[in-house]
Amino acid sequence: MVTRKLAAVLGVFALVLAACGTGTTSQAPDGSAGSTDCTVAVSWNNFQQPRWAAADEPNIKGAVESAGGTYISADADLSSEQQLTDVSNLIGQGADVLILLAQDQNAVLPALQEAKDSGIPVIAYDRLIEDPDILYITFNNIGVGEAQAAAVLEEVPSGNYVLIKGDPGDPNASTFLPQGWDDAGLKEKVDSGEITILNGPEAGSGEWPADYGTYTDAWDTQTAQENMEAIIDAANADNQTIDAILAENDSTALGVVAALEAKNYGFPPLSGQDGDPANLNNVALGKQFVDVWKNANELGKAAGQAAIQLCEGTAMEDVAIDIDSSVAPLDGNSPTDFETPGGNTVKSLILQPTPLTAEDLDVVINAGWYATKDDICAGVTDADPGFEDCQ
Amino acid sequence: MANVADTAPASGQSRAAAGLARVRGLLGATEVDVRLFGMLVALGVILLAFNILTEGRFFRPANMVTLAVQAIPVAILATGMVLVIVSRNIDLSVGSLTGIIAMTYAMLMTDWLPNVLGMGVDFPMRWLIALVLGICLGAAFGAVQGFIIAYIGVPSFVVTLGGLLSIRGAIWYFSNGAAVTGLDPTFQLIGGGARGSIGEMLTWAIGGIGCLAVIAGLWNGRRQRRRFGFPVRPIWAEITLGVLGCAAMLGLAAFANGNYLPPGLASEYAREHGITEPSGGLKVPAGFPLPIILLIGVTVVMAWIATRRRFGRYVYAYGGNPDAAELAGINTRLTILKTFVVMGILAALSAAVVSARLNGATLDIGNSYELYVIAAAVVGGTSFAGGIGTIPGAVLGAFVMQALSYGLSFMGVNSPGQNVVAGIVLILAVAFDTWNRRRAAR
Numbered sequence: 001m002v003t004r005k006l007a008a009v010l011g012v013f014a015l016v017l018a019a020c021g022t023g024t025t026s027q028a029p030d031g032s033a034g035s036t037d038c039t040v041a042v043s044w045n046n047f048q049q050p051r052w053a054a055a056d057e058p059n060i061k062g063a064v065e066s067a068g069g070t071y072i073s074a075d076a077d078l079s080s081e082q083q084l085t086d087v088s089n090l091i092g093q094g095a096d097v098l099i100l101l102a103q104d105q106n107a108v109l110p111a112l113q114e115a116k117d118s119g120i121p122v123i124a125y126d127r128l129i130e131d132p133d134i135l136y137i138t139f140n141n142i143g144v145g146e147a148q149a150a151a152v153l154e155e156v157p158s159g160n161y162v163l164i165k166g167d168p169g170d171p172n173a174s175t176f177l178p179q180g181w182d183d184a185g186l187k188e189k190v191d192s193g194e195i196t197i198l199n200g201p202e203a204g205s206g207e208w209p210a211d212y213g214t215y216t217d218a219w220d221t222q223t224a225q226e227n228m229e230a231i232i233d234a235a236n237a238d239n240q241t242i243d244a245i246l247a248e249n250d251s252t253a254l255g256v257v258a259a260l261e262a263k264n265y266g267f268p269p270l271s272g273q274d275g276d277p278a279n280l281n282n283v284a285l286g287k288q289f290v291d292v293w294k295n296a297n298e299l300g301k302a303a304g305q306a307a308i309q310l311c312e313g314t315a316m317e318d319v320a321i322d323i324d325s326s327v328a329p330l331d332g333n334s335p336t337d338f339e340t341p342g343g344n345t346v347k348s349l350i351l352q353p354t355p356l357t358a359e360d361l362d363v364v365i366n367a368g369w370y371a372t373k374d375d376i377c378a379g380v381t382d383a384d385p386g387f388e389d390c391q
Numbered sequence: 392m393a394n395v396a397d398t399a400p401a402s403g404q405s406r407a408a409a410g411l412a413r414v415r416g417l418l419g420a421t422e423v424d425v426r427l428f429g430m431l432v433a434l435g436v437i438l439l440a441f442n443i444l445t446e447g448r449f450f451r452p453a454n455m456v457t458l459a460v461q462a463i464p465v466a467i468l469a470t471g472m473v474l475v476i477v478s479r480n481i482d483l484s485v486g487s488l489t490g491i492i493a494m495t496y497a498m499l500m501t502d503w504l505p506n507v508l509g510m511g512v513d514f515p516m517r518w519l520i521a522l523v524l525g526i527c528l529g530a531a532f533g534a535v536q537g538f539i540i541a542y543i544g545v546p547s548f549v550v551t552l553g554g555l556l557s558i559r560g561a562i563w564y565f566s567n568g569a570a571v572t573g574l575d576p577t578f579q580l581i582g583g584g585a586r587g588s589i590g591e592m593l594t595w596a597i598g599g600i601g602c603l604a605v606i607a608g609l610w611n612g613r614r615q616r617r618r619f620g621f622p623v624r625p626i627w628a629e630i631t632l633g634v635l636g637c638a639a640m641l642g643l644a645a646f647a648n649g650n651y652l653p654p655g656l657a658s659e660y661a662r663e664h665g666i667t668e669p670s671g672g673l674k675v676p677a678g679f680p681l682p683i684i685l686l687i688g689v690t691v692v693m694a695w696i697a698t699r700r701r702f703g704r705y706v707y708a709y710g711g712n713p714d715a716a717e718l719a720g721i722n723t724r725l726t727i728l729k730t731f732v733v734m735g736i737l738a739a740l741s742a743a744v745v746s747a748r749l750n751g752a753t754l755d756i757g758n759s760y761e762l763y764v765i766a767a768a769v770v771g772g773t774s775f776a777g778g779i780g781t782i783p784g785a786v787l788g789a790f791v792m793q794a795l796s797y798g799l800s801f802m803g804v805n806s807p808g809q810n811v812v813a814g815i816v817l818i819l820a821v822a823f824d825t826w827n828r829r830r831a832a833r
Binding site: 047048049050053054168199200201214215216217218220221222223225226227229230231233234236237238251254255258261262263264265266276277278279281282378379 | 445448449451453454457461563567568569570571572573582583584585586652653655656745748749750751753754755756758796797800801802803805806807
């Protein structure tokens with residue numbers, strides 16, 4: 001925490017410098033390809049995860065600039081306070097539409113209010129903000145959990161499962177992903193006794209899903225590794241075998257693989273999410289069974305297109321996006337109503353995630369994802385399940 | 392100290408008190424470091440408690456080996472942190488430093504050496520080149536920080552806090568935030584894992600050497616004391632210590648050999664050695680994992696530096712009284728600089744273990760290590776007032792902290808619970824230590 005606060009202080013300082021530097025140059029360029037003179041602003045919450053800078057940003061930027069708009073942005077480096085400053089600055093720089101990746105859905109509300117007061121439409125990007133006036137563009141996070149569990153349950157319909165969850169403070173980790181697992185039938189099988197959760201209380205005692213599985217502070221790989229080692233030791237001491245592992249994302253799945261390797265345990269079917277290069281490589285090598293991939297290229301395109309249309313005065317419900325059909329929302333390419341957990345009804349575009357097993361790696365290889373074929377296929381030989389797609 | 396045993400208890404005292412005084416007297420005669428002994432007892436109590444709570448599933452060789460290996464990165468760093476804290480400084484940058492060196496190892500082995508320098512993927516000794524470069528990098532970082540602290544006079548808290556932030560940022564810059572995996576197979580052995588154990592015979596050999604070292608140390612100590620006319624321990628105390636120390640070393644070796652190779656590797660071993668596997672699977676003792684050997688080495692060398700080398704004694708002299716040390720002609724600035732160089736080298740060793748265990752590096756390696764390392768040193772009896780602290784104590788401190796964390800994970804307690812327990816133990820340990828010290832001073 002101390003680190004983050006200090007980073008925030010330094011960040012503010014840097015931003016003041018940056019603001020002074022750019023104050024005179026933030027004019028809209030002319031002679032652009034399209035017809036619009038829209039300025040689309042993006043407030044990122046953190047660039048520490050590689051995906052934002054590598055996939056989301058270039059696609060938003062591409063969609064905006066190909067329509068003739070101007071792209072401006074700021075990165076809050078995991079600080080809610082910094083994000084408030086960022087949004088003020090972006091509005092000051094003449095933003096017409098704001099795309100907001102909220103660091104914290106409550107702390108960001110003052111920034112949202114400021115944008116609304118200036119008459120700027122706001123797109124809540126990837127993460128929900130509780131406000132009826134936003135356009136919510138995201139992947140179906142419950143669907144991610146469902147895709148993870150569906151793939152693993154098909155492979156291992158009964159037996160001993162281990163659940164590796166993410167940070168306890170993230171609603172994705174504690175609520176949405178486990179809800180998706182249940183949608184795929186995990187809870188039913190636990191109740192019927194077909195599946196036993198090794199790292200949880202006896203079936204039926206304790207609260208589902210909160211008391212089952214192991215949380216990983218900050219989604220930290222090393223923490224996941226140490227927890228998994230202890231779980232393997234405990235299973236061995238009980239003479240139980242681990243048949244399958246549901247890990248909520250790729251950083252935790254990476255720690256699980258390291259623990260399995262350290263114990264030479266073999267590789268029971270394991271899930272992940274994000275499409276990180278190291279994990280896609282593990283999928284190709286047969287160390288991770290499924291990686292649920294959110295094609296952020298298409299998410300970025302959708303947000304960029306929607307932003308331009310909103311800027312040009314299109315009503316929110318009339319926005320129409322044009323993206324790859326495999327990830328397009330089930331409800332069509334225009335926003336539909338979405339009931340938030342906070343009781344608001346917002347317009348939303350909810351894209352579909354893509355589960356990737358070793359057989360579907362060509363999908364991600366051909367999609368221009370930031371994990372290149374070299375990354376994904378490193379060290380893959382003809383004995384590995386991903387060999388065919390790596391040819 | 393030995394005299395206490397001979398003074399008869401006052402007639403008014405109860406029998407229990409007399410018994411206690413007698414035990415204390417006997418302990419005094421053996422001249423065992425009471426603090427260290429207390430830590431060992433505490434560690435034993437923690438392990439025993441977990442064993443009871445898990446109905447005997449906890450205290451098994453395989454589990455204890457996992458616990459030990461998990462404790463090693465922090466334990467290695469803690470040996471250096473003792474010197475830093477003893478000399479009245481602090482190093483908050485160790486976690487970030489470990490992280491950046493881990494990332495350097497990973498980048499060197501997966502990208503820079505093979506792609507940039509054009510060495511083949513299976514270039515021989517690639518792991519050693521990476522390790523040497525990592526150690527140099529750690530020493531260089533330490534030297535820069537140490538120079539700013541010792542020669543420019545910026546407080547170590549500030550310098551290393553800046554190091555914590557900027558080095559963490561540099562890791563992110565290098566890696567673009569992505570995990571880098573796929574290290575050299577030989578390098579991976581540094582992390583232990585399934586194959587990185589030294590095997591049965593070498594484990595016995597190390598146990599034997601440990602046993603002989605205990606006896607040789609006692610004999611040499613007795614001879615030296617005689618030579619300089621110091622009082623010697625009673626002969627029964629010498630023999631007890633020798634037998635107990637020797638038994639502990641051999642017992643540890645036997646215990647480590649109770650950890651068997653995983654079934655898959657055991658089958659491989661059987662094929663290679665032409666043994667037909669029995670029906671229940673072959674039990675091949677694995678012995679000590681390599682990182683434990685590394686830790687033993689680091690502990691012995693660091694303890695030797697701290698207690699026997701001029702540099703180490705200067706550190707303690709400075710910590711006890713900086714002005715007196717300066718007036719006595721000690722080059723205090725160089726001494727301080729060196730403590731940070733040592734810290735940097737240890738960060739490189741710690742990073743080797745972490746990245747080898749993970750078979751790669753991620754952006755978050757070493758996050759909040761500085762806190763665990765300082766906690767380990769402090770639980771191990773290092774005082775923030777300076778001048779006090781031992782290397783074995785800090786290593787034991789790291790094991791105590793990790794035993795709690797591992798034990799709670801083993802029982803399925805989630806991380807918020809683990810943090811609460813770790814925090815309480817930290818405060819209790821220091822409170823007990825302070826109370827004990829004040830009592831001893833009376």
